[in-house]
Amino acid sequence: MTTWLFDLGNTRLKCAPLEPDGSVGEVRAIAHDDADGWLDALPAGAVACIASVAAPERRVALLDALCARFQRLHRVHTETALGPLRIAYAEPAHLGVDRFLAMLGLCGSTPALVVGVGTALTIDLLDGAGRHRGGRIAPSPQLMREALHARAVQLPLAGGDYAEFADDTHHALASGCDGAALALVERSLHVAQALLGATPLLHLHGGGAAALRSRLPAHTWAPDAVLQGLARWHALRIA
Template sequence: MSEWLFDLGNSRLKFAPLREDGGIGEIVAVAHDGTAFAAGWDAALPARFDAACFASVAATELRVILLDTLARRCGRVSAATTLRHCDGVEIAYAEPQRLGVDRFLTLLAAHARGAGASLVVGVGTALTLDLVDAHGRHRGGRIAPSPALMREALHRRARQLPTDGGDYAEFADDTVDALASGCEGAALALVDRSRDAARDLLGGERPRLLLHGGGAQALASRLDGAEPAPALVLEGLARWARMAPPA
């Protein structure tokens, strides 16, 4: 059976075939503006395939476009949803459905990788942090503006402050560098503080640090031991698709 996986985020759609061994094939990334995809975005998809599994945190308009495209190409389309228990992971939220499905899927992927506890950091529109221990228990998380969103917010209030550019420095001597340093530095500080708090919560175990999302690369080099995991949501979606969890 041929099955494809789709991760529809706030700024990009990523999709890939699900391999027979449960792994992920070549990933295609498509940008969007919040209301539509670029023309020809679906050219990388086969004309027909058996099934699709998707996760979406994007606007309804984009979800409808994606579903219409999938309905024309495959016979079965399923949506991943956050569950309290799935694939050895237990969600900490009292109302699990309030945990974004993208965060839920990264926890499945992190736990499936093994090797103890993980602090999962997503750097997209938001900066999200979630801790999952070695036993698959989600110990909670944090949400903050990402560096990109911080700069966009500053620009809206003060147009002379650019939304991009600049180099990181501990003490910058230029406004654009100071913006990059301050916004990225805020994110770095939150990650470091969370990792220290996680170590205390876990009785001295230092969790592995997994980074994903469009802004992860800019932070990774300044976080000791950070492991880039750009396909983490799709990895979790592959787990979800194979588990076929109950509703």
């Protein structure tokens, strides 16, 4: 029985088959826009597990399309506790399912700081027992650029290279927006170490993370963290 995992974000859909050993298979990334053509690229199978943080109309469009391609659909929601993970939020619905699944997929016996860079920059701290100690949400560097450009169109939307002290507006924007994200991650690592008495492993995921990687401390690169979380959710809830 073929099972597929679907991670619907704000700019693209990522999907992958679930392998017989419970691992994530080859990942496909499908950009979505106002047209419906992206739905034509969807796979078919028996079971679909879906996580979505996209707008309701895009989520409904995906679910409608999958209904015609799969026998069973499972839409995943944030839970207070699952497997080793215990979230800090009193209201599970207030924690994005992408953050929940990324933590579930990366949760282990070692403290971890899980950083996602997409439309937003998200940071979540896990202790060695799987307890979520809370997190942060901020605009991603790209969203910072877009917000500045929207309020001051003379500021370029893209371009520039990172420098500690830039000598051009393009470079200063790249340096300031990337630097804000780097500083937040570094601050979080510092406070996490003081809180837990140990330096957590840094896990990085998300489409906007590549530009930050070379300037961050040692970390693991987990581009498909949400899909890994979906695979673990399936093992705990369905298998």
